[in-house]
Amino acid sequence: xxxxxxxxxxxxxxxxxxxxxxxxxxxxxxxxxxxxxxxxxxxxxxxxxxxxxxxxxxxxxxxxxxxxxxxxxxxxxxxxxxxxxxxxxxxxxxxxxxxxxxxxxxxxxxxxxxxxxxxxxxxxxxxxxxxxxxxxxxxxxxxxxxxxxxxxxxxxxxxxxxxxxxxxxxxxxxxxxxxxxxxxxxxxxxxxxxxxxxxxxxxxxxxxxxxxxxxxxxxxxxxxxxxxxxxxxxxxxxxxxxxxxxxxxxxxxxxxxxxxxxxxxxxxxxxxxxxxxxxxxxxxxxxxxxxxxxxxxxxxxxxxxxxxxxxxxxxxxxxxxxxxxxxxxxxxxxxxxxxxxxxxxxxxxxxxxxxxxxxxxxxxxxxxxxxxxxxxxxxxxxxxxxxxxxxxxxxxxxxxxxxxxxxxxxxxxxxxxxxxxxxxxxxxxxxxxxxxxxxxxxxxxxxxxxxxxxxxxxxxxxxxxxxxxxxxxxxxxxxxxxxxxxxxxxxxxxxxxxxxxxxxxxxxxxxxxxxxxxxxxxxxxxxxxxxxxxxxxxxxxxxxxxxxxxxx
Amino acid sequence: xxxxxxxxxxxxxxxxxxxxxxxxxxxxxxxxxxxxxxxxxxxxxxxxxxxxxxxxxxxxxxxxxxxxxxxxxxxxxxxxxxxxxxxxxxxxxxxxxxxxxxxxxxxxxxxxxxxxxxxxxxxxxxxxxxxxxxxxxxxxxxxxxxxxxxxxxxxxxxxxxxxxxxxxxxxxxxxxxxxxxxxxxxxxxxxxxxxxxxxxxxxxxxxxxxxxxxxxxxxxxxxxxxxxxxxxxxxxxxxxxxxxxxxxxxxxxxxxxxxxxxxxxxxxxxxxxxxxxxxxxxxxxxxxxxxxxxxxxxxxxxxxxxxxxxxxxxxxxxxxxxxxxxxxxxxxxxxxxxxxxxxxxxxxxxxxxxxxxxxxxxxxxxx
Numbered sequence: 001x002x003x004x005x006x007x008x009x010x011x012x013x014x015x016x017x018x019x020x021x022x023x024x025x026x027x028x029x030x031x032x033x034x035x036x037x038x039x040x041x042x043x044x045x046x047x048x049x050x051x052x053x054x055x056x057x058x059x060x061x062x063x064x065x066x067x068x069x070x071x072x073x074x075x076x077x078x079x080x081x082x083x084x085x086x087x088x089x090x091x092x093x094x095x096x097x098x099x100x101x102x103x104x105x106x107x108x109x110x111x112x113x114x115x116x117x118x119x120x121x122x123x124x125x126x127x128x129x130x131x132x133x134x135x136x137x138x139x140x141x142x143x144x145x146x147x148x149x150x151x152x153x154x155x156x157x158x159x160x161x162x163x164x165x166x167x168x169x170x171x172x173x174x175x176x177x178x179x180x181x182x183x184x185x186x187x188x189x190x191x192x193x194x195x196x197x198x199x200x201x202x203x204x205x206x207x208x209x210x211x212x213x214x215x216x217x218x219x220x221x222x223x224x225x226x227x228x229x230x231x232x233x234x235x236x237x238x239x240x241x242x243x244x245x246x247x248x249x250x251x252x253x254x255x256x257x258x259x260x261x262x263x264x265x266x267x268x269x270x271x272x273x274x275x276x277x278x279x280x281x282x283x284x285x286x287x288x289x290x291x292x293x294x295x296x297x298x299x300x301x302x303x304x305x306x307x308x309x310x311x312x313x314x315x316x317x318x319x320x321x322x323x324x325x326x327x328x329x330x331x332x333x334x335x336x337x338x339x340x341x342x343x344x345x346x347x348x349x350x351x352x353x354x355x356x357x358x359x360x361x362x363x364x365x366x367x368x369x370x371x372x373x374x375x376x377x378x379x380x381x382x383x384x385x386x387x388x389x390x391x392x393x394x395x396x397x398x399x400x401x402x403x404x405x406x407x408x409x410x411x412x413x414x415x416x417x418x419x420x421x422x423x424x425x426x427x428x429x430x431x432x433x434x435x436x437x438x439x440x441x442x443x444x445x446x447x448x449x450x451x452x453x454x455x456x457x458x459x460x461x462x463x464x465x466x467x468x469x470x471x472x473x474x475x476x477x478x479x480x481x482x483x484x485x486x487x488x489x490x491x492x493x494x495x496x497x498x499x500x501x502x503x504x505x506x507x508x509x510x511x512x513x514x515x516x517x518x519x520x521x522x523x524x525x526x527x528x529x530x531x532x533x534x535x536x537x538x539x540x541x542x543x544x545x546x547x548x549x550x551x552x
Numbered sequence: 553x554x555x556x557x558x559x560x561x562x563x564x565x566x567x568x569x570x571x572x573x574x575x576x577x578x579x580x581x582x583x584x585x586x587x588x589x590x591x592x593x594x595x596x597x598x599x600x601x602x603x604x605x606x607x608x609x610x611x612x613x614x615x616x617x618x619x620x621x622x623x624x625x626x627x628x629x630x631x632x633x634x635x636x637x638x639x640x641x642x643x644x645x646x647x648x649x650x651x652x653x654x655x656x657x658x659x660x661x662x663x664x665x666x667x668x669x670x671x672x673x674x675x676x677x678x679x680x681x682x683x684x685x686x687x688x689x690x691x692x693x694x695x696x697x698x699x700x701x702x703x704x705x706x707x708x709x710x711x712x713x714x715x716x717x718x719x720x721x722x723x724x725x726x727x728x729x730x731x732x733x734x735x736x737x738x739x740x741x742x743x744x745x746x747x748x749x750x751x752x753x754x755x756x757x758x759x760x761x762x763x764x765x766x767x768x769x770x771x772x773x774x775x776x777x778x779x780x781x782x783x784x785x786x787x788x789x790x791x792x793x794x795x796x797x798x799x800x801x802x803x804x805x806x807x808x809x810x811x812x813x814x815x816x817x818x819x820x821x822x823x824x825x826x827x828x829x830x831x832x833x834x835x836x837x838x839x840x841x842x843x844x845x846x847x848x849x850x851x852x853x854x855x856x857x858x859x860x861x862x863x864x865x866x867x868x869x870x871x872x873x874x875x876x877x878x879x880x881x882x883x884x885x886x887x888x889x890x891x892x893x894x895x896x897x898x899x900x901x902x903x904x905x906x907x908x909x910x911x912x913x914x915x916x917x918x919x
Contacts (some may be wrong), residue, residue: 080606092836119653130908134900137653322762327915394792417777500732500778500917508914514625516907517650 059482066530069308069523072301075293078121079108091291091315102273102284106146110233111212113140115220127518128303128312129292137285146276150239153268158257161235168225170254172196172208180226190218193225199377202250205237223483239265262536291315303523328525329480331505332532338423338504339487345427346434346483347476354438354475359447369439376432382494387425388530389495391416417499425497432487443474481540485533569819577621580842581639583613588642590618591783592806593827594861597691601850608849612842623647627656627832636832639843643909645826646906648649648688649899657687657830665689669871670853674910676854678869682826684899689851690828690868692859695885696736697822699789699804700796702732702814715821715893719772726795730769732778734913735902736798736823739895741768743821754902766913767917778917789815800879801885805864809883819890825897826868860884 020028044051076083080103089097112118122136154161161167167176173194180191193214200207210230217228242265247258277284295313296303303313310326311318343487353372357365375383390396393412401407415421445468453463491506498507505525512522540546575688586602588594594616602614619626624647630636643651651657662683666675677682680801683692698718704726705711717724718740730737742752743760745768755761769776777794779785785799787805797837801822807813831843849855857875864883867873873886881887885894 116655116659120655121651126904127907131904134904137903186830325911325915327911327918330915332917391846392791392793495780503918514622516910517624517628517654518907519628 037476049492065519066523066527068520069304070300070302071520072296072303074121074124075297076299078112078117079105079293079297081108082107082293086290086294086297087289089294091294093545094287096274096285096287097290099272099274101290102277105284106143106273106277107209107233109136109139110143110231111209111216114213114216114231118363123517125292125296126306127516127521128135128296129288131283132289132292135289139277139284140281143233146271146273147236149271149276151235153264153399154235154238154261157261157322160254160257160430161261164224164229165226166254166257167210167230167234170196170252170258171199171207171214171471172225172274174253180224183224184453185221190222192226193218196252198252202247203238203241203245206241209234209237217342239268278295304520307521307530308524308528326506328505331503331508332528334419334503335488335505335529336532338419338426338502339484341423342426342430342487343434343480343484345423346431347480349427350431350434350438350479351472351476353440357435357439358442358445368376372432372435375428380429380492381496383424383429384496387421387428387497388416391421391424394454416497417502419498419502421499422494424504425493426490429493430483430486433482437478437482438472438475442472445471457472474548477540477544481537481549484536488533489529579838580845581836581839581841582611583615584639584839584842584846585615585617586640587619587623587638589620592863593802593865594618596859597827599862600855600859601846603658604855605846605849614674618919623657624650627651628654630732630832631834634834636834637836638832639750639839640847641830641832642691642827642828645684645688645828645897645899646692646902648828648830649685650749651830652685652687653903656788656833657685658835659686660689660831665784665847667848667852669869670875671871673871678871680870682868684826688826688829689830690845691851691856692825692827692865692868693824693886694827694865695819696731696798697801697804698796698798698818699768699785699815700818700819701789701792701794702793702816704795711816712796712818714739714856715818717818719744719768721772721775724795727775727777727788727793728772729777729779729794729797729799731798732780732917734909735897735906736895737825738762738765738913739767739908740821741765744768746891749895753898756901756909757905762912766912770916788823789813801883802863802865803884817890819885820893821895822885822890823895823897824885827865828868845895894919 005181012196022028022031024031026034058383082101083102083103086097089101109118112121118136119133122133125132125136125500138319139515161399168180172180173196176191178192183191193211195207195211206321214225215232215235217223217225221228238261242262247262250258283289301313302318306312306318310321310329312321353368357368357372359365360368388395392398393414395416397415398407398412402412407413415424420465449467449471450463453467454460488504491505491508491510494502494504495507495510506529509522509525509529512518512525537546553858586597588597596820598616602616606612620642623641623643627636627638627641630638641657648657652659661675662676662679666679666689668674669678671678679690684690698712698715700712702711706724709723712718712724712773718728732848738756739752742755743749743767747755747761747764756765777784777788777797779788779797779799782800782803785797786803788794788797788805790811790813796818801817804815804817807815808817829847831840831847835843843888851869853869854875856869857872859865860867860872860876860880864880864885866884866886867876882889885891897918
C-alpha cells in the first residue's frame with residue numbers, strides 16, 4: 001500500500017489538518033476500515049450458506065419450540081367473548097360469573113364446536129384441571145339444546161326460519177345474493193358472503209353469528225348458503241336481538257317475516273344461558289372451572305414454567321404442588337447428580353487410558369486407539385442393550401459371580417434398572433468423549449519435563465502431580481464439558497437401563513412431547529435445562545476460564 | 553368487514569374443499585403410506601390387507617412406516633407444518649381419541665366409509681360399541697394380560713390364575729414386570745385391594761382412591777421391573793428375569809406358541825383395548841379417495857377375519873368372529889374360556905384423569 005506515504009500528500013478538503021490521508025485523499029483510518037469491511041463482507045458471504053442453514057434448520061425451530069413454553073393464545077382465541085367477559089370477574093369472591101359471561105361462553109363454544117376446536121382447548125385445560133377434557137368434549141355434543149328452544153319456536157311461527165334461502169336473503173347483500181343464485185359448481189369459487197347494509201346495526205348478534213356461520217359453511221365445508229340452514233345459534237342470536245332492538249323501521253327483504261317474528265318473540269319461552277349450560281353439564285356452575293379458565297386466559301402464561309418447577313398458578317399467586325405430585329425438582333437434581341457422577345467416572349477411567357495412548361510406542365498406541373474408537377462406531381442401542389445382557393440378574397456378570405461362588409444364587413446382584421446401571425452404561429458410552437481430548441492434550445506434553453523433574457529429585461508422585469497433571473488439566477476441562485453436557489440431555493440409555501430411579505429429566509420431556517402432547521411443559525423443561533447448561537458453562541468460564549479448554 | 557378478510561384469506565381452502573367433492577373413483581392416488589407398529593402385528597396386516605389389495609390394484613404402491621408409537625406427536629408436527637405425509641395411521645383407541653380431540657384425525661361416517669357385514673348387518677351394528685370415537689375405525693381387540701414362567705412356580709403351589717396372585721409375594725415370590733404408566737396397574741391394584749369391579753373408576757376418581765391404588769402397588773414396588781416397550785416382558789420372561797409380567801396377549805402368544813418358552817397365560821382381569829385406523833385430516837382429495845377405498849376393503853368381514861390367521865388378536869367386527877380359524881380361537885382374548893373376568897379400558901375416564909394421575913404415578917415411581 002502506498003498509504004504509508006500519504007501524509008506527504010496535501011490534505012484534501014474533508015481531512016482535518018494533521019490527519020493521515022490515503023492516496024485518494026480520504027483519511028487513512030476510514031480507508032483502512034473500508035478495506036477491512038470489504039474483507040469481512042467477503043468472509044461473511046462465504047459462510048452465509050452455513051449460517052443460513054444453521055439459522056433455518058437449528059436456531060429457528062429451537063426458538064419456536066422454546067417459545068411454546070409461554071404461549072397460551074388458544075384460550076382467548078377459542079373463547080374470545082367469554083374471556084373478555086371474565087376480565088371483570090373477581091375470582092376470589094366465590095361468586096359465579098354473570099349471565100353475560102355465560103352468553104359469551106355459549107356463543108364461543110358453539111362456534112368452536114362447529115369448527116371442532118373445542119376439544120383442543122379441552123385437552124389444553126385438562127393439563128391444569130382434571131376433567132376439562134370431557135367437560136368440553138361432552139358440552140360440544142349437547143350445545144344445540146339451548147338453541148333448539150328458540151329454533152323450534154321460530155320454526156313453529158314460520159317454516160321459513162328453518163330454510164336456507166330466506167335467511168340468506170335476509171342477511172346477505174342483494175348483489176351477493178344475485179351472484180350466488182347465478183353461481184354453479186362448475187364456476188369454481190363461490191361468491192364470498194357479504195352482509196346486507198345496516199344489518200350489523202339492526203341485528204348485531206344475528207349478523208355476527210350468521211357471518212361466522214357463512215364463513216364456516218363456505219370456506220370450511222364448501223357448502224352453498226342457499227342450501228345450508230343456519231346454526232341454531234343464529235336463531236338464539238335473533239331472539240336476543242329482537243328482544244332488545246326495534247325492527248319496525250326495516251323494509252328490506254323478508255321484512256314481513258322478521259316483523260312477524262318481532263311481534264311474537266315477547267311471548268317466546270326462553271332459557272337463561274346459565275341454566276342452559278348447567279343443564280348441559282353442571283360443572284359449568286363450578287367455581288374452579290371458571291377460575292381455571294380465567295387464570296389461563298392471557299395470551300402468554302408462566303403456567304408451564306411453574307409446572308416445570310413443581311408449582312401451579314392459583315388465584316393467590318404461585319404455590320407449590322402437593323407433595324405427591326412433585327417430580328421435576330427431583331428429576332433436575334438427579335440429572336445433575338448423575339451427570340456429575342458420569343463425568344467423574346469418565347475422568348477416572350479415561351485418564352490412565354489417555355496417558356497410555358500418549359506414551360506407548362506408536363504401534364501399540366494405534367491398536368489401543370482402535371479399541372477406544374471401536375465402541376464409538378457401534379450403534380448406541382446395541383451398546384445399551386449389551387449392557388442389559390451383561391448386568392441383568394440372569395446376566396453374564398451375575399452368572400460369573402455365582403459360578404465363582406462369590407454370590408449366592410438366591411440373591412443375585414441388582415445392577416440394572418437403577419442408577420448404577422445408568423451410570424455404568426453411560427460412562428461406557430461417553431468414555432471416548434473424555435479420552436480423545438485428554439489424549440490430544442497429553443500428546444503435546446513433552447516427556448522430558450517429567451524426566452527433568454525426576455532428575456531434580458522429585459518422587460514419581462510429585463513429578464506427576466506437580467508437573468504433568470497441571471499441564472493435562474485443559475484436556476480434563478474439555479472432556480468434562482463434553483461429557484457433562486452430553487449426559488445431561490441423554491435420553492435413550494436411561495430409558496432402557498434406568499428403571500425408575502435412574503431416569504433423567506429428558507425422559508419426562510420425551511414423554512410430554514410424544515405421549516401427553518403437553519408441548520408447552522416440555523418446552524419449559526427444555527428451556528430450564530438449556531439455561532442450566534449455559535449457567536454452568538458461564539460458571540466454568542469464570543472459575544477455570546474457557547481459554548484453558550483445549551480440544552487438541 | 554372482518555369476516556370478509558377471513559374469507560379472502562382462506563379462499564384457497566374453498567377450492568380445495570370444492571375439489572374434494574369433484575373427486576371420483578378414477579382419480580385416486582397411486583401410492584399410500586400406512587403407519588403401523590412393525591413386527592408381527594404389521595406383517596399380519598400386510599398379509600391380510602395390503603397384499604390382497606395390491607393384487608387387485610397393481611398400480612398402487614404401499615409404503616409402511618413403523619411409527620405408530622410416536623404417531624400422535626408426529627401427526628401434530630405434520631399438521632403444524634402443513635404437510636401430511638401419512639395416509640392411514642394405526643393407533644390404539646386412547647390415542648385416536650386424543651387425535652380426534654386435537655382435530656388431527658378425520659371424522660367419518662361408518663355407513664358411508666365401511667362395508668356392511670357379510671351377515672347383512674350394517675357397519676355401525678357390526679362394529680357396535682367399539683367405535684369409541686367419531687374418528688376411529690377399529691380393527692382388532694387385544695388385551696393386556698399376564699404371562700408367567702411355568703418353571704418358576706414354587707413347588708406344591710398351583711400356578712397363578714388370579715390377578716391378585718400378582719400382588720401375593722408370599723405365595724409367588726419373584727420379580728414382576730408392569731407397564732411404566734398408571735393405566736391398568738391402578739385398576740388391578742384396586743381390584744386386589746378389595747374394591748368391587750364396578751366401583752373401580754368411582755374410587756379412582758378420588759385422591760384417596762389414587763393413594764390407595766399406589767399404596768397397594770407399593771407392596772410389590774421393590775419386586776417390579778417397569779416396562780415401556782411391548783417387547784420387554786416377553787424378553788424378560790424368556791431370560792428368566794421375572795416370574796410374571798403384563799404385556800399384550802399377542803406378544804405372549806408368540807413367546808408360547810412360536811418360541812416354545814415355558815410360559816403360561818393368566819387371563820384373569822385382562823384389560824381389553826382396541827387397535828384401529830385413523831385417517832389424518834387435511835389429505836388431498838386423490839389420496840383421501842385412495843385411502844377410503846383401501847379402508848373399505850381392509851375392514852370388511854373377511855379381511856378382519858383373515859388377520860386373525862396370523863396373530864392372536866380378535867377381529868373388531870362381530871360378523872368376523874365365526875370366520876376365525878379354529879386353532880386360533882383358543883388364543884383369542886375374546887374366547888369365552890379366556891374372557892371369564894375382563895375389564896374394558898375406560899377411555900373417557902383416562903382422557904380426563906391421565907395427566908393428573910400420571911403426575912402422581914411418576915412422582916411415586918421416582919421416589
